[in-house]
Amino acid sequence: MLVNILFYAFALVLLASAIGVIGSKNPVHSALCLVLTFFTAAAIWLLAQAEFLAIVLVLVYVGAVMVLFLFVVMMLDIDIEKIRSGFTRHFWLGIAVAIVLFLEIVGVVVARGLGANVDMKSGMAPVGAADSNATELGTALYTKYVYPFELAAVLLLVAIIAAIVLTMRQRKGLKVQDIGAQVATRREDRLRILQMPAEKKE
């Protein structure tokens, strides 16, 4: 009973803040509403006993992605009027997309398999109340999936190397200070003493 009440409360907040995301005139308000949406979604996942997903949602989306997003929104000078000008023009297109999405969701909920008679639950064991998502995921990642997990680490290494090699570069002719060379320089490198006959005053 309590769970139901909590669920409906969070769901209401979620819907309200989601409407706030698209309804708000100020992009900063939209972003903050999105943060609230994520928080309530995380709460609902907690109710569904998906605590790991809930924590990750808060950490990754709220903690990292949305903060970054807020920075971008605040730093860029976004012309709101220009963005909103297409709203009425594309209204019907938006409605059509929404209907299609809704039908797809209904399809997913109603459909039972894609033609094959396979019981989706066959490979999944029920977990006890004492088991935690994080433990289960960790166990799976470091035993059965350890090989792809390690490979994914190499994949990140590739991304780092590629990003650095493609963006860091020294343009030719760039006048960068080489402090080591400056300090190590000697008098002979910079100063040349010429012997010249003194000029006579005319």
Place this chain on the structure above:
Amino acid sequence: MTFTTNEIWLALPEIYLTTALCVVLLFDLFFATKNPGRTATLTLLVLVVGAVLASRQVIADRQVILGGMYVADRLSSLLKTGAFLFTAMALFYSRDYLARRGIQKGEYYVLSLTALLGVLVLASAANMVTLYVGVELLSLSLYALVAFDRDSGVAAEAAMKYFVLGAIASGTLLYGMSILYGMTGTLDLGALTARLGDSPGLGFTLAIAFIVSAIAFKFGAVPFHMWVPDVYQGAPTASAMMVATVPKLASFAMAFRFLAEGLMAQTPQWSQMLAILATVSVIAGNLIAIAQTSLLRMLAYSAIANVGFILFGFVAGSGAGFSSALYYTIAYVLMTLAAFAIVLISSRDGCEATELDHFKGLHQRDPLLAGAMAAVMFSTAGVPPFVGFWAKLQIIQALLASGHLTLALIAVVASVVGAFYYLRVVWLMYFEAPAEQPPLGKAPGMRLVLAINALAVLALGIMPEQLLALCRQVIPGG
């Protein structure tokens, strides 16, 4: 889930390569900042040792280890040895070129090694997750290699096209995999066939269409070939060589592990789709190649046509078909390496010999290069006694044996059409007067390896039995 050390050692090539690439990365940082040539030498050493390790691995029969993620069999051993060896050749050929173009940095070698790791992972993939990670490892490294020359606009454009299209292909692959997972509840390639049952229905057709498209993209088959000519032409030629050669082994492994092993019982469904793609590739590739004035674009369309042949091997669908596709892939990679090596040797400061006109009268200027190029062109055209002839013959025999008479005829006719543009290169080299061009670079080491490479194309053609037998042995039922 417990691991024994016996199991782990089956994955020695991957473990070795991952360790080695970290060593190369650190070595480059600390000992080769002034002289990137050292990193190149170390990388070549790493690759040669890797080839020895992979070839000496004794794998009696197929073993699936690491929680069902990794398969070690004789095919994976052969593919890995080949991948190590061919990468070593490609990097050896590219060394002078990279230095001349000012892009010889340690990262080039590290990214080549990660691409190679992707190839190894694909060669041993027994699970859809592993397969996908392997594809991404290979593709991401290749995108970066194509864009490696930051000062070149065309290279950036080629890399962008390759990246965007490649990302779509990866998405396609994932989509197909997710549908399969939804239907069967397993990511294990070995368990797919049994769980799909006899009549998988519409969902399966959808999934297989996505997966075949993704595989065709990675191969560069029509109509997913758009990136091939642009990458060949736009990328630094050394990177284009990396894209053109070793990843073909990976594409073969991907197609074999997914379609031939994972979906064996569903062969009729995917082989129909592959038959259409292969036919269109062979026809379009050979026809469009005739119209090219750039040698690299010609090689690109030739690659598309050759990929059609490899796919024909899969269409044949039996063990003989797969082993002929494997044989064709290895022969093709060997020939393409030599062709690109000649382009690399012929290029000089500020002038890349990428146009067909650059090769006019090559025989008078440089008999060795002309001879090697002639061998490669005859071989790719399928003229006996070169290795390309046997490769084409195997494919056509496999097609005939499986009752695909029409496809075999198309393959023969397309080869005859294709012979025109291969032989045109030979004509240009031997019977046209050379244009005013300075002498070609010496590069004695490269020339030696190129000569061995070209001789291998000839020798494997004169004595085809051993490689053929090897390809038959490593594929069950071949």
